[in-house]
Amino acid sequence: MTQFDNATVTITGGTGSFGSTMVHALLDRGVGRINILSRDEAKQDEMRQRLGDSRVKFFLGDVRDYSSVEDAVTGADYVFHAAALKQVPSCEFFPEQAVKTNVVGSRNVIRASHQSGVRSVVCLSTDKAVYPVNAMGMSKGLMEKTAQAFARNHPASPTTVSITRYGNVMYSRGSVIPLFVRQLKEGTPLTVTEPTMTRYLMSLQESVDLVEHAFLNASPGDLFVKKAPACTVETLARAVSIVLGYGDPEVRRIGMRHGEKMFETLLTREELIKSEDQGDYFRVPLDARSLEYELFVEEGEPGEVDLVDYDSNTTEQMGVEQTCDLLRTLPEIQAVLAESAR
Numbered sequence: 001m002t003q004f005d006n007a008t009v010t011i012t013g014g015t016g017s018f019g020s021t022m023v024h025a026l027l028d029r030g031v032g033r034i035n036i037l038s039r040d041e042a043k044q045d046e047m048r049q050r051l052g053d054s055r056v057k058f059f060l061g062d063v064r065d066y067s068s069v070e071d072a073v074t075g076a077d078y079v080f081h082a083a084a085l086k087q088v089p090s091c092e093f094f095p096e097q098a099v100k101t102n103v104v105g106s107r108n109v110i111r112a113s114h115q116s117g118v119r120s121v122v123c124l125s126t127d128k129a130v131y132p133v134n135a136m137g138m139s140k141g142l143m144e145k146t147a148q149a150f151a152r153n154h155p156a157s158p159t160t161v162s163i164t165r166y167g168n169v170m171y172s173r174g175s176v177i178p179l180f181v182r183q184l185k186e187g188t189p190l191t192v193t194e195p196t197m198t199r200y201l202m203s204l205q206e207s208v209d210l211v212e213h214a215f216l217n218a219s220p221g222d223l224f225v226k227k228a229p230a231c232t233v234e235t236l237a238r239a240v241s242i243v244l245g246y247g248d249p250e251v252r253r254i255g256m257r258h259g260e261k262m263f264e265t266l267l268t269r270e271e272l273i274k275s276e277d278q279g280d281y282f283r284v285p286l287d288a289r290s291l292e293y294e295l296f297v298e299e300g301e302p303g304e305v306d307l308v309d310y311d312s313n314t315t316e317q318m319g320v321e322q323t324c325d326l327l328r329t330l331p332e333i334q335a336v337l338a339e340s341a342r
């Protein structure tokens with residue numbers, strides 16, 4: 001990843017799980033400077049002390065506030081846009097807040113990057129943006145459209161804007177795996193919503209790799225998806241318990257939560273038809289047709305009719321053993337195992 005040598009990279013939402021993994025990866029690659037834009041001064045202070053690296057600069061601000069975005073992206077070569085409201089329940093109850101951060105905030109990041117001549121912006125999206133049923137997914141879907149509309153409307157911009165869409169990131173803050181770990185340690189039953197519900201599973205490192213892939217390969221408006229396996233939540237609960245040495249767990253079924261889906265979709269069949277298979281990734285190019293009436297209304301595009309969506313029910317399904325193997329590769333699980341061995 002030599003293109004990051006001495007480069008300046010801005011990360012919005014840089015103190016979150018994704019942001020901090022990205023910071024470590026960039027520091028290892030000899031980045032010149034990292035600007036972190038985020039809202040939480042305490043998290044910034046904690047990160048500043050933990051890293052102790054003068055290449056990392058902290059900007060207190062909010063993507064909703066254009067001037068704070070401007071300050072953080074000025075002089076940057078690359079921007080990773082990870083700041084978002086991403087909790088499904090909170091967005092369900094405060095959808096206008098999701099619009100302000102995920103849609104207006106993303107527009108601010110893209111505009112400010114364009115104004116200051118940033119080379120490339122990668123916007124992080126989620127499978128929940130596809131066929132969205134909750135406000136978080138809907139607002140992320142609109143973020144994707146905002147990014148694509150920018151690319152379509154600014155063909156001469158020096159700034160390449162692209163999107164990465166990913167599934168559940170294992171062990172991210174507030175997600176189910178750390179919850180299961182806590183419940184096992186406390187000796188309480190594992191709370192499983194619906195046993196047959198499926199989710200894609202990706203590691204934090206894989207999601208960072210996906211962003212790097214986007215930086216290396218994106219044309220304006222591209223959308224990238226990492227191919228990933230999936231499993232049911234019941235399988236996941238059993239695998240977490242087995243890997244940590246608790247055997248077959250006691251499970252309490254709690255039912256589906258607000259705004260949840262039984263499975264998630266990474267690519268619709270319509271996107272899949274247009275996509276380029278890049279091995280580990282799918283690339284969906286921008287639909288760059290302009291707003292010319294006959295192209296939208298009279299002429300369509302040929303496509304394969306027998307393709308199906310790429311979703312967490314149709315992708316490779318992992319059993320308990322395979323899920324255990326995947327979990328064992330996670331540094332967080334290794335840390336829990338090391339701690340209990342002491």
Ligand SMILES: O=c1ccn([C@@H]2O[C@H](COP(=O)(O)OP(=O)(O)O[C@H]3O[C@H](CO)[C@H](O)[C@H](O)[C@H]3O)[C@@H](O)[C@H]2O)c(=O)[nH]1
Nearest residue numbers: 086087088126127128168174175176191192193197199233
């Ligand atoms: O007590 C629980 C909590 C969750 N689940 C299940 O475990 C799976 C994963 O749940 P998570 O809460 O880990 O993930 P979500 O798919 O709900 O959402 C996750 O992915 C989102 C992005 O897509 C956001 O990042 C969000 O914060 C993050 O938790 C789901 O099927 C859920 O129903 C349980 O079985 N028991």
